Amino acid sequence: MSSSDIFISETIGTAVLILLGGGVCAAVTLKRSKAYNAGWLAITFGWGFAVLTGAYIAAKSGAHLNPAVTIGLAIKGGIEWSQVPVYFAGELLGAMIGAVLVWITYYGQFRAHLTDPTVLSEHYGYLDSVDHEGMVEQSASPKAGPVLGIFSTGPEIRNVVQNLATEIIATVVLVLSILTLGLSADGKGVGVLGSLLVAFVVVGIGLSLGGPTGYAINPVRDLGPRIVHALLPLPNKGGSDWGYAWIPVVGPLIGGAIAGGIYQVAFA
Known part of the structure; x- marks a missing residue:
């Protein structure tokens, strides 16, 4: 398989993963969404189906x-190390494309949510002033903005x-x-039945282990959308919490390497 085939396939599949995964977070978070406050079960199953759809694609x-x-697959020997940067790219x-598509899909809900005085008061604690377009000037900005959880994780x-x-873990x-x-x-990745199992x-990970951090378990699932959050022209969006951003990148990379090592020791 050529590098261009890998790049195109992973780009489209990951875009769909983030579109559907970020989409369920937006649906549950944004007040003018029909799924507002649907809860953690909706998010965990939404991400599971997002993985399933992206994997099939x-x-x-x-x-x-x-x-x-x-x-993990490179350590196992399922792919060549020379292909790793292509997969990463x-x-x-x-992930960035998927995050942009979430913003486009929920554009009206984002604006309504981020200019709602109740939302802003709850998130910022107090408001210094709100102009006629719903823009708020606050004395202090929180580490995480009101909609950052739609794009990335936080503890x-x-x-x-x-x-x-x-x-x-x-x-x-x-x-x-x-x-x-x-x-x-061929040992190179997720097969048809495997996609369903992984979903x-x-x-299961979301339900059991997702409570503390929101279970990024994927560096680009967090980093790509966080970059998009920082760049998008969202009113009153607050900070992108870059102080935390390294954890959902480094943690999953370490976890993937450990899993590859465990496989080599225990199962190879």
């Missing part, structure tokens, strides 16, 4: 959709060691399940 390239999976670009309790450990579960389930005949694994 990107089956040609093995449907990594996740640099942690790519690292497609995954990151796709409920900010503890670097715990947050990093949570992401590592959850990612080990994800990647090890992919490496050990025999997901494709349920993602739902």
Whole structure:
């Protein structure tokens, strides 16, 4: 398979993953959405189905959709190390495209939510002034803006060691399940039945291990949309919480590498 095939497949598959995953977060978060306040079950199952759909679309390239999976498969020997940067590039670009598509899909809801005085008061604590277009001037900006959770993850309790450990542990579960389930005949990634199994694994991780950090378990799932959040012209969007941003990148990469190492020691 050529590098261009890998890049295109991973870009499109990851874009769909983030469109559907970020889409369910937007549906649950934004007040003018019909799914507003649908809850954690909706989010976890939404992300599971997002993985399933993206994996089917990107089956040609093995449907990594996740640099942690790519690292784990490279350590296992399922892909060449020379292909890793190509996978990474497609995954990151796709994640950014998917985040932009979420913004386009929910454009009106974003504006309504981010100019709602109740939302702004609840999030910022107090308002200095609001102009006629609903723009707020606040004395202090929080680390995470009112809609950052639609784009990226954040911890409920900010503890670097715990947050990093949570992401590592959850990612080990994800990647090890992919490496050990025999997901494709050629050993390069997720096969047709494997996509369904992985989708349920993602739902299980969300329900069991997602509470502390929101379970990024995928560096580009967090980094790509966080970059888009920082760049989009969203009113009153607040900060992108770059101080936390390294944890959902480094944690899953470490987790993917550990999963690859466990596979080599215990299953190879």
